[in-house]
Amino acid sequence: MRPDQTLVTLQREGTRITARTSEPFIRETSAGTSEREHQYSHLTTPLRQRGLACTVEYGLSDYIVHAELPDGSALIISPPQEPPTDHPPGYPESWLVTRGHPDNSMLHEVIYDSESDGPHARYGGSVPRLLAAIDTRLDQLGLPPRPEPRRLAQKSAADAVLHRAGFVPVVLFRERFHRLPSAMTDLVEQRRMVTRAFGMLQAEGFDVSCDPDLLDPSLPPPGDHGLSLGDRLSHLTQSIQSAAHRSEVVAALSELTAPGDGVLQRVVESLNTTADWWEGLGEPADPHYANRLRYITEKLESYALEIRSMHGDLADRHTDHPDRVQARVDRAVPEEAAAPRAAAALAVSPTARRTTSAALPSGSVVRPALPPARPSSAPGR
Numbered sequence: 253m254r255p256d257q258t259l260v261t262l263q264r265e266g267t268r269i270t271a272r273t274s275e276p277f278i279r280e281t282s283a284g285t286s287e288r289e290h291q292y293s294h295l296t297t298p299l300r301q302r303g304l305a306c307t308v309e310y311g312l313s314d315y316i317v318h319a320e321l322p323d324g325s326a327l328i329i330s331p332p333q334e335p336p337t338d339h340p341p342g343y344p345e346s347w348l349v350t351r352g353h354p355d356n357s358m359l360h361e362v363i364y365d366s367e368s369d370g371p372h373a374r375y376g377g378s379v380p381r382l383l384a385a386i387d388t389r390l391d392q393l394g395l396p397p398r399p400e401p402r403r404l405a406q407k408s409a410a411d412a413v414l415h416r417a418g419f420v421p422v423v424l425f426r427e428r429f430h431r432l433p434s435a436m437t438d439l440v441e442q443r444r445m446v447t448r449a450f451g452m453l454q455a456e457g458f459d460v461s462c463d464p465d466l467l468d469p470s471l472p473p474p475g476d477h478g479l480s481l482g483d484r485l486s487h488l489t490q491s492i493q494s495a496a497h498r499s500e501v502v503a504a505l506s507e508l509t510a511p512g513d514g515v516l517q518r519v520v521e522s523l524n525t526t527a528d529w530w531e532g533l534g535e536p537a538d539p540h541y542a543n544r545l546r547y548i549t550e551k552l553e554s555y556a557l558e559i560r561s562m563h564g565d566l567a568d569r570h571t572d573h574p575d576r577v578q579a580r581v582d583r584a585v586p587e588e589a590a591a592p593r594a595a596a597a598l599a600v601s602p603t604a605r606r607t608t609s610a611a612l613p614s615g616s617v618v619r620p621a622l623p624p625a626r627p628s629s630a631p632g633r
Contacts, residue, residue: 260414263466271431295317314332322395329349329386332346346377348367364386366381379461409458411430417453498569505559508559527545528542
């Protein structure tokens, strides 16, 4: 696992199960770190990233996190203490965060309270909500932020995994997250889905925090099912990025635009088939969704035809890309210093490539070799 990896938190929030993606927290564990510290690392790690010294101590009836602030005050992050509750370590059903000062009894501030009668009760034991409230107060107190992570690509990758695991995206005004489908109310099915998502995220190298009650330990871990269908297409992007001659781009674009079995044509067929299937589900709104999907598909099909026509225009031009040719020449390392122009010509000339000993027979049509793949919707993904 990379030290700056994005954290994905799977948890129950009220009647729904959510997956929230947050910025990576660098783990600062050592050989002497106790099991108790590890059980609360999803709290202590992000606080330490903001420069706070944290300890895990025993309170009245449960462990609490004590975080010292630069002004001498301290945060106390506590599960319910009186009366105590039964819950997995570090994952209670609610939180209370207070700030106080050992030398100033007048300083007593409640930062977050999600107990049943608290102002944040609707969030229950949500760790992302808890950390967001703490971060807001630390910002107000002038504490430096965490080191800026590389979030965008990582969050996008986490979104892709959750999408394939069956979670539904939720985009609101101030937040975005994923949740299990609303009609999935069976607890056994929920645990199966969460366990699958948990395994898939871990297999992709993400840092995952999950309430143990949501996992089914009897399920086997997901295996390695190879590249997704979308990942398989990335070789087309790479070949276009490195292309110096028109023919290289046309070859890649042909895979997308080919009539009958091109990628765009197959996408259109899949969407039309989905519309037909959806229309027969029996709910009043289903024909509307099916027709809307068909309308979008018609637009996509017309765009595919336009792209195919543009592909033909590009195919008529037998030319190098001036910027890419120069870049490839600059990168070329001649085998013999006495023949730099010959090496450069071989690097950029399609004619020279066709006349080398590795040339294909005339009239051959060879598609780029694709790595083995599984469909994106495969059950083990």
